[in-house]
Amino acid sequence: MTAGRLTAPLRRVVMQAEDVTGRITGTETQLEALAKHGLAFRHARPPRAYFLTPAGHRLRQELLTAAPPPAARASETPGGVFAARTGTEPAPPPDGTARLREVHSAWQGLLELRRMTNPDAAPDRPCAWERTHLVQAAALALEAAGCTPGVSGKDGYVVMETQQPQAVEIHGTDPALPSYAEALTAAGWQVGEHRIRGRGRALLASPRRV
16 A cells, blocks of 8 residues: 555644554544554444454554654644653653553553564564564553653653663662562563663563563
């Protein structure tokens, strides 16, 4: 499927998909049309939302690459675009059930992406998308497990890039680190602990391959 075969409204739906999960929103007619083209699928569980397939993700990347740099999409819609919290955000996370639903939906979408893209359809092992979006993937796993994200790097988990390939660092208080390690391990990550000079203990996590 090439972008030229889609109408402008359908291309816009694909481009505005959530970065982490590929969840898309639009009219029922638009969503069904993308599903017929093999670019989206409907999740079997409530709320039965639509998500991009691997082909849809590839098309979205092509469209975004060809398009001029967009303004921040979070300001274009009332609800904004979902993003897992890494612990570096300057404002605290929103309270209430709405955020819990967003995180749950994002995690379910990621599990479905694992089923669709892992060669053995295993949902318990990170997929290719997670390996190219390490910080976002680890942050989503932590938030979905109920761990509290930090604010401006304090008072909760903080997920950071590291110079080591295929790995991220997770910082937090010493008492909280075991719970972060447990959450990431359950989500299919390999986790170890190390010490950073002048900064204390931290976790080093990598997506598990087998």
